[in-house]
Amino acid sequence: MNMQIKHTADATTVEEGLAIQEEQAKLDSAFATDVAMQNTLLTPRFYTTDFDELDAIDVSSVRQDWDELIDDMVSDPNKGHFKKNEDWDHVDWDAMEPALKKEFIDFLISSCTAEFSGCVLYKEMKRRGANKDITQLFQLMARDEARHAGFINDALREAGVAVNLGFLTQKKKYTYFRPKFIYYATYLSEKIGYARYITIFRHLQAHPEHRFHPIFKWFEEWCNDEFRHGEAFALLMKTDPKLTQGGNVLWIKFFLTAVYATMFVRDHQRPAFHKALGVDPDWYAHEVFTKTSELSKQIFPITLDIEHPRWLPTLRRLQKANVAIAEAKQQSGLSARLRQIANSAKAAYAFASLYTIPAKKHAVPASTRLEPAY
Numbered sequence: 001m002n003m004q005i006k007h008t009a010d011a012t013t014v015e016e017g018l019a020i021q022e023e024q025a026k027l028d029s030a031f032a033t034d035v036a037m038q039n040t041l042l043t044p045r046f047y048t049t050d051f052d053e054l055d056a057i058d059v060s061s062v063r064q065d066w067d068e069l070i071d072d073m074v075s076d077p078n079k080g081h082f083k084k085n086e087d088w089d090h091v092d093w094d095a096m097e098p099a100l101k102k103e104f105i106d107f108l109i110s111s112c113t114a115e116f117s118g119c120v121l122y123k124e125m126k127r128r129g130a131n132k133d134i135t136q137l138f139q140l141m142a143r144d145e146a147r148h149a150g151f152i153n154d155a156l157r158e159a160g161v162a163v164n165l166g167f168l169t170q171k172k173k174y175t176y177f178r179p180k181f182i183y184y185a186t187y188l189s190e191k192i193g194y195a196r197y198i199t200i201f202r203h204l205q206a207h208p209e210h211r212f213h214p215i216f217k218w219f220e221e222w223c224n225d226e227f228r229h230g231e232a233f234a235l236l237m238k239t240d241p242k243l244t245q246g247g248n249v250l251w252i253k254f255f256l257t258a259v260y261a262t263m264f265v266r267d268h269q270r271p272a273f274h275k276a277l278g279v280d281p282d283w284y285a286h287e288v289f290t291k292t293s294e295l296s297k298q299i300f301p302i303t304l305d306i307e308h309p310r311w312l313p314t315l316r317r318l319q320k321a322n323v324a325i326a327e328a329k330q331q332s333g334l335s336a337r338l339r340q341i342a343n344s345a346k347a348a349y350a351f352a353s354l355y356t357i358p359a360k361k362h363a364v365p366a367s368t369r370l371e372p373a374y
């Protein structure tokens with residue numbers, strides 16, 4: 001019996017959480033790690049940035065909101081939450097329909113990689129920085145993401161697969177983003193993460209017969225962590241008004257379009273998963289975009305016009321082009337290569353078309369702080 005081994009859910013620092021996972025890594029499978037190692041436009045990446053520039057941020061202009069948020073995170077409302085308990089129903093992986101099993105494992109690996117990507121970036125910022133406000137925030141966020149990734153890995157282990165997080169840290173390719181791109185991309189991924197988790201949670205509250213795995217029961221507290229992380233990035237951006245004005249608005253539009261389009265394409269690759277949840281992927285995407293847009297008005301002066309007549313048909317074209325690219329990549333020969341090139345051009349054209357849909361402008365409130373309301 002191994003009663004002494006602590007669980008990642010109880011870890012109070014990121015170092016402790018990672019040490020526990022290092023212990024468990026002896027069991028981890030090569031298959032899941034290989035999937036997590038992939039770097040395509042659609043798979044979660046690892047990021048690095050100019051940590052000195054981040055460390056130089058002065059939060060005094062948002063001090064009151066900042067201290068409240070940090071106090072909330074220090075109080076650690078989710079300590080001990082991310083572990084299996086009596087609410088964790090038995091999962092019969094062998095009886096799961098093969099298509100669903102494949103897509104669901106893919107979903108878990110992709111989510112685990114995304115959580116861990118946040119963990120690695122935040123931990124590195126904490127390690128490199130000297131600014132007490134910044135290092136404290138990043139330590140707290142890294143703590144949360146280590147727990148999230150550890151919990152998904154618990155679920156994967158029951159299916160006989162798990163991601164070797166230590167291996168990923170050392171071997172996965174890191175993409176450099178300058179700090180302002182980290183703010184836009186990470187802010188959006190935290191807020192869209194919140195919107196995704198809460199939308200599934202509320203849907204399954206109303207339709208528990210579709211809850212085919214217990215992990216969805218944990219999504220409510222989970223999304224509150226992501227909500228707080230998003231709040232932190234909103235405050236970081238608030239310290240420098242230039243970040244959300246002038247030419248930077250074009251970058252904001254680019255990241256909004258990229259994040260929404262990636263979600264749409266990725267989710268439509270998992271039809272069996274969404275069918276099991278009883279969720280229409282078009283409805284789900286629209287719901288998540290609506291919530292994310294509403295939230296991002298706290299700091300971004302524009303939102304995408306997702307009701308525009310060109311929006312949905314163009315997303316569909318982008319999605320079809322991506323399916324065709326993936327199919328062509330599986331084949332060899334000149335004609336497959338040409339199909340890959342033609343569909344890459346179609347995908348690029350569709351993305352440009354999405355980007356040129358006029359955005360909706362609005363005034364940004366004086367105070368950014370929001371509470372989770374969905």
Ligand SMILES: [Fe+2]
Nearest residue numbers: 115144145148
């Ligand atoms: Fe997370």
Ligand SMILES: [Fe+2]
Nearest residue numbers: 118190226229
């Ligand atoms: Fe997060």
